[in-house]
Amino acid sequence: MRDLAPRLPSSPGFWRSPLRGPWFTSVLGLVLLVGITVLFVTGLVSYAAYNPDLAPVNDKTPDKGILGFYLFAWPTDPPWLYRLTQGVHVTLGLVLIPVLLAKLWSVVPRLFTLPPVRSLAHALERISLLLLVGGALFEFVTGVLNIQLDYLFPGSFYPLHFYGAWVFFAAFVAHAVLKTPAALRNLRAMRDERDDDLVSPRPAAPTVSRRGALWFVGGGSLLMFATNAGRGFDGPLRATAVLSPHGGPEPGSGPNGFQINKTAAHVGIDPAETREEAWRLVVTGRAGTVRLSRAELLAMEQHGADLPIACVEGWSTSDQRWRGVRLRDLAARVGHGDDPPDVFVESLQRRGAFRSGALRANQVADPRSLLALYVNGEELSPDHGYPARIIVPAAPGVLNTKWVARMTFGDLG
DSSP states (O other): OOOOOOSSSSSSOOOOOOOOOEEEHHHHHHHHHHHHHHHHHHHHHHHHHEEEEOGGGGGEEETTTGGGOOSSSSOOTTHHHHHHHHHHHHHHHTTHHHHHHHHHHGGGGGGGSSSSOOSSHHHHHHHHHHHHHHHHHHHHHHHHEEEEEETOSSOOOOHHHHHHHHHHHHHHHHHHHHHHHHHHHHHOOOOOOTTTTTOOOSSSSSOOHHHHHHHHHHHHHHHHHHGGGGGOOOGGGGGGOOOOOSSSSSSSSSTTTTTOSOOOOTOOOHHHHTTTTTEEEEEETTTEEEEEOHHHHSSSEEEEEEEBBOTTSSBOOEEEEEEEEHHHHHHTTTTSSSSSEEEEEEEEESSSSSSSSEEEEHHHHSOOEEEEEETTEEEOOGGGTTEEEEEEEOOOOOGOSSSEEEESSSSOO
16 A cells, blocks of 8 residues: 655654755854854944943843943944944845755754653753744844834834844854754764654655755855845945845935935924024033034034944945034033043934934044034035034944934043
8 A cells, every 4th residue: 555645744754855964954054153153243243333331322222231241342443343343244144044044944844853842951952942943033034124124023123133132142052052063073974864853764856966955055145145235335336235225326416425314304304493593503511501503613623534324224335525523622612622521412303213322432532523514525415414413433323413403521421
């Protein structure tokens, strides 16, 4: 009598792909071991770039406890530092998606093995795998949604991604400690795989070799790179980033024709508030408070700096030529001439995250840190922050506050 094909996923012969096996899974696992470690490190670097202990407004992860550690104050040199680290974080995350999906496919039979728990140690391993798989999917999905500016998840992206990363990475480290030695042995020994639980007892006829499958996964990763990496460049390369919200042509043309995240209209900036006769910059410090018009700011000594803008979504611009008043000169105007302190910056923006931001003293003191009034030889456009905006070397884009209304100098740490 002819054998009937197993109908349940828990049956050994249900999964018939001849590609599954310890060698194939080990190759993918080692790629993820290196790639996810880099992702986690660059994620912590991005967290540090916000100077999270400077002021609560910079840190969107409340009650973080010991998870909120970081080892250094964010520097201003090199000025392209955040552009590099966040670009690597986002681009590598996208490149690893085909590898992650292939890895999950390769081990899916183990999710259905019976009995589900054979011992206490096996139960702990199953729980760690649940956290690993769930955490990986959660981190990659929320990261991709953030890149696409699609906030479909409840709550703020920052705490969700932050806490999810720690849960996922803890499970990832535990899994790596347990599995990496075996993965290395599998790659070196190329042993007989017939007794491994990933190998089907009744495999289907092969249509591609395992090496061919790895080339297919690698091609998917290369495609993700080619359709996203261009967001970090200007000119024709940006148009290749077809899967990114900032991957199309530059908005408009001329000196203000470079990327932005949000327009003035989107965040509710009333044009009447930014007219020269209405707008005043309120600056407060040790010596009191001054109110400066744009004409008075232009009367102060003007300085230039060539700096990029880089955002948490991974996109960036090349250097733009900014011109305006140094932050340390504004600090001196209100009594902080010798040693500029931290500054708390508030915008005319009334809704949305990062309506205000804090900058550390080393950022204020840097001579390239400006309250910019011009960019590329022309007045700022409304969408780029007219009448005045912050620009600081190596700072995340959201801390380069636009439509500045108030600056308060003092120790915020």
